[in-house]
Amino acid sequence: GENVEQHPSTLSVQEGDSAVIKCTYSDSASNYFPWYKQELGKRPQLIIDIRSNVGEKKDQRIAVTLNKTAKHFSLHITETQPEDSAVYFCAASIGGGSYIPTFGRGTSLIVHP
């Protein structure tokens, strides 16, 4: 089955800095890669996703890049703000089937004011 590795487990930055979270996956058939943000005590919420037919997607301060050859994808957050503090999960799934995502273990992002 699919295996998703996520690094780092904890990331501490100063407000205004950039943050990068990296994930690798094992199943070359995976073609949908969502990122979820989970604030303390709250449900995971999708913040951005990318499909295997594109290499990069951007939404305001958030961007995701995908390298299918190397089987890794990354989340980039620019101009971080304290409200970006949360746990971020990457996931990989195969579209067209059951879409069951395999999640990474999460990255706790702490943005210091």
Next chain:
Amino acid sequence: DTGVSQNPRHKITKRGQNVTFRCDPISEHNRLYWYRQTLGQGPEFLTYFQNEAQLEKSRLLSDRFSAERPKGSFSTLEIQRTEQGDSAMYLCASSPRTVAYNEQFFGPGTRLTVL
């Protein structure tokens, strides 16, 4: 609130007791998923329904776990003879019909504590 809802939000039980959780997905979503999440981990897949059909179950799902979605709307997850290792957050998520669009919308979860 038209999002995914779960009940109860918290459940404390004694080891050996049975518990049942309920998930109400977003009404037009035909796909429903159950996950377990423990501290410091990502959601771990348990089982998946498309309409009323249970199409996949994780190998992690022991015989003590059973899930139903009788009319293709709400779903229940039952754990029989609970063990302390069952303590976790149980998350439900639903996903819309569109074939190529598989964003998952999560519920708030049910936190289970087994004493």
